[in-house]
Amino acid sequence: MIHNTTIDHQLDHRSIRKFKPTTLSQEQLQTLYSVFQHTATSMFMQNATLLHITDEAKRAKIRELCNQKYVGAEGDLFIFVVDLYRNQQIRKQLGQDDGRVHTTDIFFQAMEDTLLAVQNVANAVESMGLGYVPLGTVNDHPLKMLEVLDLPELTFPVLGMQVGIPDQEPQLKPRLPLEFTCFEDEYPRDFKVENLKDYDEVVTTYYDLRDANRRIDSFTKQITGAKLNLHETDRDQISEELHRQGLCLDWHTN
Amino acid sequence: MIHNTTIDHQLDHRSIRKFKPTTLSQEQLQTLYSVFQHTATSMFMQNATLLHITDEAKRAKIRELCNQKYVGAEGDLFIFVVDLYRNQQIRKQLGQDDGRVHTTDIFFQAMEDTLLAVQNVANAVESMGLGYVPLGTVNDHPLKMLEVLDLPELTFPVLGMQVGIPDQEPQLKPRLPLEFTCFEDEYPRDFKVENLKDYDEVVTTYYDLRDANRRIDSFTKQITGAKLNLHETDRDQISEELHRQGLCLDWHTN
Numbered sequence: 001m002i003h004n005t006t007i008d009h010q011l012d013h014r015s016i017r018k019f020k021p022t023t024l025s026q027e028q029l030q031t032l033y034s035v036f037q038h039t040a041t042s043m044f045m046q047n048a049t050l051l052h053i054t055d056e057a058k059r060a061k062i063r064e065l066c067n068q069k070y071v072g073a074e075g076d077l078f079i080f081v082v083d084l085y086r087n088q089q090i091r092k093q094l095g096q097d098d099g100r101v102h103t104t105d106i107f108f109q110a111m112e113d114t115l116l117a118v119q120n121v122a123n124a125v126e127s128m129g130l131g132y133v134p135l136g137t138v139n140d141h142p143l144k145m146l147e148v149l150d151l152p153e154l155t156f157p158v159l160g161m162q163v164g165i166p167d168q169e170p171q172l173k174p175r176l177p178l179e180f181t182c183f184e185d186e187y188p189r190d191f192k193v194e195n196l197k198d199y200d201e202v203v204t205t206y207y208d209l210r211d212a213n214r215r216i217d218s219f220t221k222q223i224t225g226a227k228l229n230l231h232e233t234d235r236d237q238i239s240e241e242l243h244r245q246g247l248c249l250d251w252h253t254n
Numbered sequence: 255m256i257h258n259t260t261i262d263h264q265l266d267h268r269s270i271r272k273f274k275p276t277t278l279s280q281e282q283l284q285t286l287y288s289v290f291q292h293t294a295t296s297m298f299m300q301n302a303t304l305l306h307i308t309d310e311a312k313r314a315k316i317r318e319l320c321n322q323k324y325v326g327a328e329g330d331l332f333i334f335v336v337d338l339y340r341n342q343q344i345r346k347q348l349g350q351d352d353g354r355v356h357t358t359d360i361f362f363q364a365m366e367d368t369l370l371a372v373q374n375v376a377n378a379v380e381s382m383g384l385g386y387v388p389l390g391t392v393n394d395h396p397l398k399m400l401e402v403l404d405l406p407e408l409t410f411p412v413l414g415m416q417v418g419i420p421d422q423e424p425q426l427k428p429r430l431p432l433e434f435t436c437f438e439d440e441y442p443r444d445f446k447v448e449n450l451k452d453y454d455e456v457v458t459t460y461y462d463l464r465d466a467n468r469r470i471d472s473f474t475k476q477i478t479g480a481k482l483n484l485h486e487t488d489r490d491q492i493s494e495e496l497h498r499q500g501l502c503l504d505w506h507t508n
Contacts, residue, residue: 045481053439112388134296183303183305184306191339236358236359
């Protein structure tokens with residue numbers, strides 16, 4: 001294994017859900033913005049926008065929708081936004097039609113821009129000795145979240161991130177062994193669940209030892225359990241949200 | 255601005271499209287796999303898979319579909335795959351139905367897992383003194399690419415990456431100033447294209463000075479030009495590809 005400070009942080013990644021009661025300095029914030037800005041971007045379209053949420057009332061509303069007490073609490077709250085509004089405005093104000101901005105293709109390229117920027121900022125955060133947790137819960141109630149964030153058409157808040165000085169030291173969570181996730185040339189269709197037996201035991205032991213939470217599900221129990229079972233959830237509004245925002249459409253139906 | 259080796263690499267990012275005729279050592283490869291493995295993952299579902307393409311015939315076919323001479327040429331070629339096949343197999347082999355694996359919601363969480371892993375690997379690559387270029391062109395001909403990669407249902411190759419020792423020193427490409435992309439609390443709807451005048455000049459100068467390419471389009475000219483104009487392209491097969499793969503469906507229509 002090759003070691004350097006970047007890689008050592010990456011291999012030591014754990015989500016932080018408890019932060020000290022401080023906020024980022026202006027210098028830290030500007031550095032994260034610059035890292036965001038320098039992320040690779042598809043076709044040089046620069047389709048990502050970063051919102052930094054400091055308003056207490058807004059933080060409280062977002063926390064309520066995310067239903068996680070650490071969201072918008074100690075530390076800094078960011079929302080990473082897929083943004084085709086800016087490029088639509090450029091086209092419109094220069095006398096062009098919307099072109100391909102509504103297409104699934106361009107939306108996916110914007111998703112790429114935005115999610116690469118999330119991880120780039122995450123790595124910068126950890127390089128400064130800070131911690132973070134990605135917030136997928138910003139899409140737990142998509143239509144309400146759009147209202148709270150007051151976002152224009154052609155935007156989509158894909159992930160949030162809470163950042164700060166860690167006030168906990170969680171255990172490293174054991175990941176699927178590489179034999180199940182990294183392949184040379186051929187994707188092996190002959191996956192056999194019994195080969196996960198050892199990994200299941202490792203995961204169960206991890207939960208047994210963890211202080212914060214009494215859940216003791218193995219990996220396969222989690223995958224066969226509630227989170228992937230069919231159930232009603234507002235998260236199924238994501239398609240409706242995207243179409244309402246004018247995103248992810250087939251161009252010939254514009 | 256805060257400086258450390260991670261951040262300095264991030265602020266100095268440029269895509270590399272010309273590599274020396276070497277490939278990664280086993281140690282480098284295993285390190286990149288480990289970084290891939292330790293990326294944050296939504297709901298601990300671990301929905302990403304990494305393909306390392308070394309077979310020359312396969313590399314040639316991918317290069318042809320991507321229509322970029324550096325794809326699968328010098329250096330190493332990776333394909334980052336959204337993967338819900340593995341978790342479907344776990345459920346199936348343990349006697350469960352597919353549950354929510356076909357939903358748009360779960361597909362988006364898998365996109366997040368996979369694209370975060372792309373940038374995590376990218377940062378590890380640059381920390382080793384290597385370079386990379388993300389390959390969005392793996393979706394230029396989605397249906398043909400699925401055949402070449404021989405991928406099962408519930409998978410989607412979202413991005414490729416060519417990695418190696420840089421054999422060029424491209425200029426740093428000027429990005430949109432932060433006032434257009436990073437906002438506090440409120441998304442400003444009052445974007446005015448005339449405020450991009452200075453940035454347009456910076457971009458034009460960049461192209462004027464660049465050796466490799468004679469294109470001298472400003473940013474707004476690019477956005478109002480061919481790449482976002484309506485046109486026929488196989489990239490509009492992405493929706494069809496996803497649905498054929500059993501991904502990104504509404505659960506009640508499963």
